[in-house]
Amino acid sequence: MSGYGDLDLAPIGNCAASALVDRNGAFVWACVPRVDGDPMFCALLSGEEPSQLKRGVWAIGLIDQVSATQSYERNTPILVTTLTDSRGAVIEISDFCPRFRRHHRPYRPTAFVRSVRPLKGSPRIRVRLLPATDWGARDAEVTTGSNHIRYRVPGMMRLTTTAPVSHVLNARVFRLEEEHIFFLGPDEPFDGNLREVARMMRDNTELYWRNWVRMLATPLEWQADVIRAAITLKLCVHEETGAIVAAMTTSIPEAPNSGRNWDYRYCWLRDAYYTVQALNRLGAADILEGYLSYLRNIIDATPSGRIQPLYGVGMEPILAEAEVDALPGYRGMGPIRVGNQAHEHHQHDVYGQIVLSTAQAFYDARLFRPAGEDDFRALESIGDRAYAVYTKPDAGLWEFRTREAVHTYSAVMCWAACDRLANAAQRLGLGDRALHWRGRAEEMRKTIETQAWNADLGRYAATFGGKEMDASLLQLVDTRFLAADDPRFTATLEHLEKELRRGDVVLRYADKDDFGLPETAFNFCTFWLIEALFLAGRRDEARTLFDQMLARRTRAGLLSEDCDLSTGAPWGNYPQTYSLAGLINCAVLLSNPWSSVR
Structure with missing residues (x-):
């Protein structure tokens, strides 16, 4: 491996803007004006140390720094980084x-607020605010005022600060003798x-x-x-439309030098479903309601009935995939891809x-807008499509690019569409439609x-008539297609462990795909195994595996999406909604009940 790269990053955000901050307090990734936009801070894909970069980073560096600690304020995404220099001076x-x-x-501007204050001694700092454009x-381009700097990036951004503007413009070293504030936001006067x-x-x-x-x-x-x-997970929501992105990043390889570098800054309906499912188990109804609004607009925009696997956060259907060469990529491992060809795929599980x-919206009385008969009638077109395609080949949930098959997972998800429509019709008192969908x-x-x-x-098997x-297939239980004690499921689980389990982690599949043999484990699949083991009565083993997954997290x-088979090191885009949904689902399932403390 060559070049700089580290996924030990902490996200901040507000459901409109987001950034990834490294352990030393440098912004190494942030896109504007949306999460799928041009990265104003792109150090993550530069292949160089942030301290050496001439653009694409926002660092508040402590001269002669020797150590750093970092943590969130409890129950918030407010991040605090403490740096110490060789003489014992400390900044926060x-x-x-x-x-x-x-x-x-809601007030959630595309804006970032930074403060830096001296805690001990006479610290000297350098502020390097170096936005980039065009990847x-x-x-x-920069213009200045008496206490602000304007940066010509998509959407235009203005820095308003209490620090001397010339110190920031020239990345000048100066003594930090009082707290300084930096507000980087929309290009408008700060009131x-x-x-x-x-x-x-x-x-x-x-x-x-904290209230949330x-x-x-x-x-x-x-x-x-x-x-x-x-x-x-909430930070991965683009609240304006209700979209939920699969991850905040693009082109972090699934494995070293694998070429499996994808842009995940879009709304996959599959990933969003699992995110909503996990948050529903915690009672976070606000995200469900926003996402259902997004889905209703997607359905209204596709009268033909064919739904894509993913859309832009603004519901854009065309996400043309291209490669950019201005940056070398994570650890120098390109290519960097923008857009995703999967929008062209047929993936019937959607x-x-x-x-x-x-x-849930047909049952949940908490919602501002519970689903009714009109919503059910609109969903019937989705059920019709599921019934029409469930035995047809598709690219599958792993998005194979060069082959298709009738995938069992896709077929089961289509069955689930019709099964749940029957339940919803019964709930609404539509007996004839309930019989239709049940049949x-x-x-x-x-x-x-x-x-x-x-x-x-x-x-x-993974495909109709196949052996893969x-x-x-672990989702046969979660979808309620099979019970956990069904002999067919227990037999499938036994075979799956023999073929896909690698110690404490699980592969998606072990066969060659478009890029060769898989080299890393898929975190979400390990969480699926943990759920299956628990439901199969192997509870102690499930808890042990869960603790081991928790140990693989960043600070x-x-x-992220994947992990190294031997070291557990993170690979793939980050933070990954799939993986975090799996963590929540397993914690809810495995935890002792609250009644046990009474």
Whole structure:
């Protein structure tokens, strides 16, 4: 491996803006004006140490630094980094994106607030605010005022600061003798006293997040771990539309020099379903409601019935994939891809995930807008599509680019769409529609049981009539297609462990794909195994594996998409919603009940 790169990063955000901060308090990744935009701070893909970069980073460096510590304010995404120099001087950097209610509506600007204050001694610092444009190809154009700097990046950004502007412009070393505030946000005048307003923003942001966390129904055990995962999942929401991105980054390789470098800054309906499922188990109804609005708009925009696997956060259907060469990539391991060709794929499981995401809305009395008969009628077109395609080949949930098959997981998700439509119709008192969808679901079940079961191997296969093993078969229980004690599932689980388990982790599949043999484990699949082991009665083993997964997290308490088979080192885009959803689901399932403390 060559070049700089480290996924031990801490995200901040407010459901509009987000950034990844390294252990020394440098912004190494942030895109504007949206999470899928041009990275204003792109050090993560530069292949160089942030301290050496001439663009694409925002670092508040302590001269002669020898150590750093970092943590979040409890139950918030407000990040505090403490740096110490060789003489014992100490500074504290605080980072957050403003998030609270103002004028009876959410205030969540594309803005970052940083403060730096001396805690001990006579520290000397250098502020290097070096935004880039065009994927790191050029420095952002700069104009200045008496106490602000304007940067010509997409959407234009303005820094308002209490520090001397020339110190920032020239990256000059100066003694930090008082707290300084930096507000990097929309290109408009900053109203009020910067110090006072920044303090008000921090206090209100802290209050917002702590109130949000207070409403979560967390499990008794692993509460801090679940809360951190839930906050981060919420940071992956583009609240303006309700979209949920799969990750904040693009092109972090799934394995070293593998070429498996993808752009995950879009809304996969599959990933969003699992995110909503996990947060629903904690009672976070706000994210469900926003995402259902996003789904309704997607359905309305596709009268033909075909739903793509993913869309842009603004519901854009075309996400043309291209490579950019201005940056060398994570640890120098290109290519860097923007867009994702998977928007062209047929992935039939999405029809099930749309209905499964919506099903709770027919039952949940807490929602501002419970689902009704009109919503059900609109969903029937999704069910019709699921019924029409469940025996047709697709690219599958792992998004194979050069081959198609009738994937068992896709077929089961299509069955789930019809099964849950029958349940919803019954709930609404629509007896004739309940009979219609129940009949279709039963027909589909019989076909899947016949075509996906491999009698010679004595287990289910990943494809109709095939032999392949795939970790997605673990979802036969979660979808309620099979019970955990069904002999067909226990046989499939036994075979899956033999073929895909590698010690304490699980592969998606072990066969060659478009890029060769898999080299890393897929974190979400390991969480699926933990759930299956627990439901199969192997509870102690499930808890042991869960603790081992927690030990693989970054210092921010988060996970990427994949991990090294031997070292557990993180690979793949970060933070990964799939992985964090798996963490929450397992914690809820494995935890002792609250009644045990009475």
